[in-house]
Amino acid sequence: MRTSIAICCAVMLSAAAQAQQFQPQNPECIAPAAPGGGFDLTCRLTSRMLNETGLVGPSIRTTNLPGGIGAIAYNNIQAQRAADPNVIVAVSTGSWVNLAQGKFGRFNESDVRWLGAIGADYGVLAVRKDSRFKSLGDVVDALKKDPASVKVGAGGTVGSQDWMKPALVLKAAGVDPRKMRYLSYEGGGEAIGALIGGHIDLFPGDASEVRGQLEAGEIRLLATFSDKRLPGAFAEVPTAKEQGYDVQWPIVRGFYAPPKAPEASYAYWTGILAKLNADPRWQKARTEQGLFEFDMIGPDFDAFAKKRTADFRALAIEVGLAK
Amino acid sequence: MDALSALLTGFQVALTPLNLAVAFAGVALGTAIGALPGIGPINAVALLLPLCFALKLPPETALILLAGLYYGSGYGGRISSILLNIPGDPGLVMTTLDGYPLAKAGRGAAALAISGIGSFVGGTSAVILMTFLAVPLARLALSFGPADYVALMVLSFALLGTMGEGKAVKTWIAVALGLLLAMVGIDGGSGVERFTFGSLELLGGIDFTSLTIGLFAVAEILVLAEGMVSGVVSRTGDGARLSLKEIRYCMPAMLRATGIGFFLGVLPGTGASVASAMAYTAEKRISDKGTFGKGDMRGLAAPETADNAAQTASMVPMLALGIPGSGTTAVMLGAFMMYSITPGPLLFTQRPEVAWGLIASMYIGNLMLLVLNLPLVGLFARLLLVPAWILYPGILALSYAGVYAVSNSAFELIITTAIGVIAYVLRKVGIPLIPLLLAFVLARLLEDNFRRALSLSDGGYEILFSTPTSIILWVLALLAIAWPFVGQLQRGRAPTPSEI
Numbered sequence: 001m002r003t004s005i006a007i008c009c010a011v012m013l014s015a016a017a018q019a020q021q022f023q024p025q026n027p028e029c030i031a032p033a034a035p036g037g038g039f040d041l042t043c044r045l046t047s048r049m050l051n052e053t054g055l056v057g058p059s060i061r062t063t064n065l066p067g068g069i070g071a072i073a074y075n076n077i078q079a080q081r082a083a084d085p086n087v088i089v090a091v092s093t094g095s096w097v098n099l100a101q102g103k104f105g106r107f108n109e110s111d112v113r114w115l116g117a118i119g120a121d122y123g124v125l126a127v128r129k130d131s132r133f134k135s136l137g138d139v140v141d142a143l144k145k146d147p148a149s150v151k152v153g154a155g156g157t158v159g160s161q162d163w164m165k166p167a168l169v170l171k172a173a174g175v176d177p178r179k180m181r182y183l184s185y186e187g188g189g190e191a192i193g194a195l196i197g198g199h200i201d202l203f204p205g206d207a208s209e210v211r212g213q214l215e216a217g218e219i220r221l222l223a224t225f226s227d228k229r230l231p232g233a234f235a236e237v238p239t240a241k242e243q244g245y246d247v248q249w250p251i252v253r254g255f256y257a258p259p260k261a262p263e264a265s266y267a268y269w270t271g272i273l274a275k276l277n278a279d280p281r282w283q284k285a286r287t288e289q290g291l292f293e294f295d296m297i298g299p300d301f302d303a304f305a306k307k308r309t310a311d312f313r314a315l316a317i318e319v320g321l322a323k
Numbered sequence: 324m325d326a327l328s329a330l331l332t333g334f335q336v337a338l339t340p341l342n343l344a345v346a347f348a349g350v351a352l353g354t355a356i357g358a359l360p361g362i363g364p365i366n367a368v369a370l371l372l373p374l375c376f377a378l379k380l381p382p383e384t385a386l387i388l389l390a391g392l393y394y395g396s397g398y399g400g401r402i403s404s405i406l407l408n409i410p411g412d413p414g415l416v417m418t419t420l421d422g423y424p425l426a427k428a429g430r431g432a433a434a435l436a437i438s439g440i441g442s443f444v445g446g447t448s449a450v451i452l453m454t455f456l457a458v459p460l461a462r463l464a465l466s467f468g469p470a471d472y473v474a475l476m477v478l479s480f481a482l483l484g485t486m487g488e489g490k491a492v493k494t495w496i497a498v499a500l501g502l503l504l505a506m507v508g509i510d511g512g513s514g515v516e517r518f519t520f521g522s523l524e525l526l527g528g529i530d531f532t533s534l535t536i537g538l539f540a541v542a543e544i545l546v547l548a549e550g551m552v553s554g555v556v557s558r559t560g561d562g563a564r565l566s567l568k569e570i571r572y573c574m575p576a577m578l579r580a581t582g583i584g585f586f587l588g589v590l591p592g593t594g595a596s597v598a599s600a601m602a603y604t605a606e607k608r609i610s611d612k613g614t615f616g617k618g619d620m621r622g623l624a625a626p627e628t629a630d631n632a633a634q635t636a637s638m639v640p641m642l643a644l645g646i647p648g649s650g651t652t653a654v655m656l657g658a659f660m661m662y663s664i665t666p667g668p669l670l671f672t673q674r675p676e677v678a679w680g681l682i683a684s685m686y687i688g689n690l691m692l693l694v695l696n697l698p699l700v701g702l703f704a705r706l707l708l709v710p711a712w713i714l715y716p717g718i719l720a721l722s723y724a725g726v727y728a729v730s731n732s733a734f735e736l737i738i739t740t741a742i743g744v745i746a747y748v749l750r751k752v753g754i755p756l757i758p759l760l761l762a763f764v765l766a767r768l769l770e771d772n773f774r775r776a777l778s779l780s781d782g783g784y785e786i787l788f789s790t791p792t793s794i795i796l797w798v799l800a801l802l803a804i805a806w807p808f809v810g811q812l813q814r815g816r817a818p819t820p821s822e823i
């Protein structure tokens with residue numbers, strides 16, 4: 001009798017126990033980009049906060065594995081560390097965009113274990129302070145009349161997420177996104193420079209990268225691509241949805257684990273990420289980074305990652321960027 | 324607030340014992356990191372950033388450290404360029420042209436000294452310009468449009484012709500190879516992959532540092548190894564020290580190079596490597612009487628001055644407008660954000676202690692670098708006393724460690740080696756490597772801006788001549804091409820093909 005109770009309890013507690021049993025050895029966060037980029041900041045900030053809050057005891061080191069917005073790291077994990085329980089890899093919406101277009105080699109979105117998101121940035125549509133465009137509607141009208149009359153510029157290639165944002169606006173307006181006049185810059189900073197310098201009309205950037213210019217009154221925002229209005233400096237900016245165009249573009253920042261990572265380590269990492277998202281110290285650090293709340297862990301995040309990638313694939317095929 | 328009184332408040336921040344110590348640590352570390360091939364300032368800054376947090380440094384102190392590291396690296400890199408003909412960083416390639424011949428003539432210490440002075444002149448002049456004109460200069464830089472960039476790149480290519488030296492065909496082969504290598508990777512304008520052969524590693528293109536290390540360090544060592552086998556390795560004796568007369572002789576070149584370096588540094592996109600290349604080629608166009616490339620002090624002073632002026636100037640758009648002008652300043656912008664300081668036009672009013680403390684520290688840092696570097700030139704020059712069979716393999720190992728530390732990729736090492744072997748063959752058949760590297764640097768800028776310009780004009784070429792700036796630059800480009808002919812006509816004879 002006692003044995004059977006013990007077994008029963010053991011089964012009931014096994015999931016929780018597994019998570020408790022696993023303790024990472026020499027944990028590592030892979031930033032699939034050069035030092036200083038978004039991935040790098042995600043890794044370094046998260047590692048720092050996980051250690052500072054005591055959620056993870058051993059200090060987490062950040063390794064940079066740059067190449068193809070995560071493609072190199074994605075392949076490296078499959079080939080060399082498929083079962084490593086101690087490693088997590090940073091991921092963002094940009095990775096899914098490229099994954100959807102087959103730029104990650106022969107692997108797809110089912111080949112890793114999605115852990116969770118720790119925050120999100122949101123796409124915004126910026127114009128110069130003295131721009132002729134006063135609302136998203138103005139832009140859409142101009143695009144409908146003559147798509148070539150609006151010069152769009154951003155820090156990614158055609159097909160990248162910075163291109164996708166205005167492409168979705170064009171699609172919502174019933175205009176073929178391929179007719180967009182798009183100028184590709186080296187990074188968002190150069191594109192903001194081109195916007196302020198008057199060389200482009202429209203900058204589909206991210207909230208965190210335009211905040212300084214917004215607060216200084218150099219630029220105006222026509223819309224945020226978020227579900228609800230963003231807080232703080234963005235409170236006055238209407239969402240695209242409010243203006244009748246349901247375009248949403250969260251730039252989710254999160255992590256994945258290798259495909260064959262053991263259940264115990266998956267439970268461990270999802271558990272501590274959930275605790276991190278609930279911790280006020282993290283919430284403060286996240287806000288200071290310009291990131292907004294985006295609490296999605298475990299199976300929800302897994303479903304989200306797969307759904308987003310599938311959506312991007314459909315969009316890429318529709319606009320002729322993928323087969 | 325008036326610039327001078329603001330600068331004084333800045334000095335109050337920069338002259339606290341902690342910030343002085345940190346500035347010194349930054350520039351000393353920067354010199355050391357610049358001296359190591361493969362690890363450029365961008366990686367050094369990124370790697371040190373977490374340390375700043377671990378030490379709980381206040382934001383202005385952290386930025387003083389990171390900035391010191393950045394402009395300090397401009398002083399350190401010249402050592403291997405001048406003494407060993409191995410530039411560790413793309414911005415230092417032009418330094419080898421006249422620096423190495425000087426070292427071979429036994430004047431390594433003098434060459435190191437003049438490049439240190441050039442770096443000081445360039446760095447300090449740039450800080451002065453930044454102090455008084457940061458915001459208007461940054462605004463001016465933003466008005467520079469795609470058409471202006473195209474004309475600027477054409478001028479750069481026209482000046483590349485000065486590198487020909489009687490072997491125009493081989494120079495153009497080198498340029499074509501550089502352009503070809505620059506095509507590898509995803510094309511920004513269309514998202515299409517070019518010359519990647521299905522390789523994910525090549526999607527991002529060929530890395531600048533790997534190319535520099537392969538072209539110069541690996542190839543140089545292969546040439547030397549061959550020389551060791553056949554017993555002809557050149558050694559350096561102790562030549563004459565740098566004289567005041569020589570410093571005066573270099574001054575006009577340094578001032579011109581400061582102008583070029585500062586201008587190209589402030590422009591987003593063009594950095595220290597373009598600046599030093601343009602400063603060298605322009606100086607050669609202006610003052611060469613057949614001595615450039617054979618150990619002319621001015622040919623060394625010009626690129627070194629421009630390199631440092633550009634590095635400092637690239638911080639102008641970052642500080643004044645929150646727009647990074649180069650890879651390293653983009654990383655520094657990340658540092659601002661980690662300290663929850665919003666970089667942007669309001670930085671000077673909201674956080675004056677950060678902005679002005681940083682600027683003031685750059686005056687101090689440059690002075691420290693000069694004082695730190697000048698007495699050490701003799702010591703650095705003694706590097707050559709190390710037997711070649713230890714020195715060169717050591718440099719090679721450091722270069723590879725640097726490449727790997729940054730990329731964590733064995734593929735990068737293979738690329739570096741392959742480029743090195745190809746470069747060795749190219750040297751054997753007399754194809755110059757510097758035009759190859761410069762073409763690689765310029766190609767991306769030229770192509771991106773050309774396509775931006777044409778998408779603005781809907782394919783019309785008239786946009787390329789649509790602004791006053793672009794027209795001036797086109798005229799300068801024509802002049803750069805016509806100059807040798809004009810010079811020859813003045814001397815009353817037609818140029819022979821070998822002189823073009």
